[in-house]
Amino acid sequence: MRIPEMMKRRFRRSEAAESATTTSSSSSSAAEAVEWEMRPGGMLVQKRSESASGNLATPNLRIRVVYGAILCQISVNAQTTFGELKTLLTAETGLQPAEQRLIFRGKERENGDYLDTCGVKDRSKVVLIDDPESKERRMVEMRRKAKIETIQRLIDDVSTEIDRLVEQVSVIEKSIANGKRVAELQITTLIEMLMQQAVKLDNIPAAEAADACAYKDSQGKIVQKCVEKLDVLKVLNAKQKVPASVVTTTWETFEPSPSANPWELFD
Structure with a gap:
């Protein structure tokens, strides 16, 4: 049995409309699923999820941080940003995050850069230096x-x-x-x-x-x-009136000494 050409065209248009609706609905759901977060330094980035990284559990990294003659080891999540690492280093070095510059593989890293995306591995070395302007x-x-x-x-x-x-x-x-x-x-x-x-x-x-x-x-x-x-x-x-001072005098009497000569009487 042959299907008329007009019915074929209607069927194709119906399939196209249904496909477009499905695609639009899928795009809308994907847009609604996007979440954003504020990272150190005021940078707004798309929130990373475990499924996006492809791992069920993000590993922790032991990072060696060299600051002059000081060597300290920090344990952080692989999806930590360099800005968050600076916050952790404040307790170790006494430097505020704004006073720190972190160098990895010869390049200064921005606060919003993630450790794992920059190639930081377990036991990697990061160099910390003072920011000259902040230090001043x-x-x-x-x-x-x-x-x-x-x-x-x-x-x-x-x-x-x-x-x-x-x-x-x-x-x-x-x-x-x-x-x-x-x-x-x-x-x-x-x-x-x-x-x-x-x-x-x-x-x-x-x-x-x-x-x-x-x-x-x-x-x-x-x-x-x-x-x-x-x-x-x-x-x-x-x-104020000056109070009158009362002067009192005490007279003393003297008795003759027994050894003194007696008085002589003259006629």
Whole structure:
């Protein structure tokens, strides 16, 4: 039995449409199956799966890392990136990931490069060197921190002395408030000592450290308030009445010594 030509053409179109639909559905499923992940350095890469690598279990590698005279061995997964390896090496070397450069087979490797795709095998050797720019930035930061610590220590020393003088100002204030007069020299000397601490504060360069600068300013304000208070107390102290001193005299009597010559009587 012969099939008409028109029916043949319809059958072919139906098969083509079904094939296209199947292909589209398969492509859509494959697109939906793709997963992405963020790797060190902010690189977005397609997430690797066990089936993609062709192995049911990815082996661990023992990598020998040479850093100057230091040789350390790191055990990592074969699908680890060089950026992740840098993170592991921070504990071994003290270098931050941004300060590290990893050389394998004479070529510097990027953070997003995988160990296995770059040919890293078990017992492979990777050379670690300092990044010159990062090292210089680290040295500058260390010097800056050391300078801030020195400034903070100087301000602390002055602050301790200011606290001691503030206590003396409080004692004088209470004495005058209770009607007792204080020696004027004591107030004048205390003002001079506070001004000496103010000069010390002015000589401390704290402009580069915001926290230290604020601390220095606060101590300077304390000194200023104490000096102003002492100026007022000096005026009040001068108005205090001087208590009259009572002078008592004790008369002494003398008895003649037994060995002394007796008095002679004259007619």
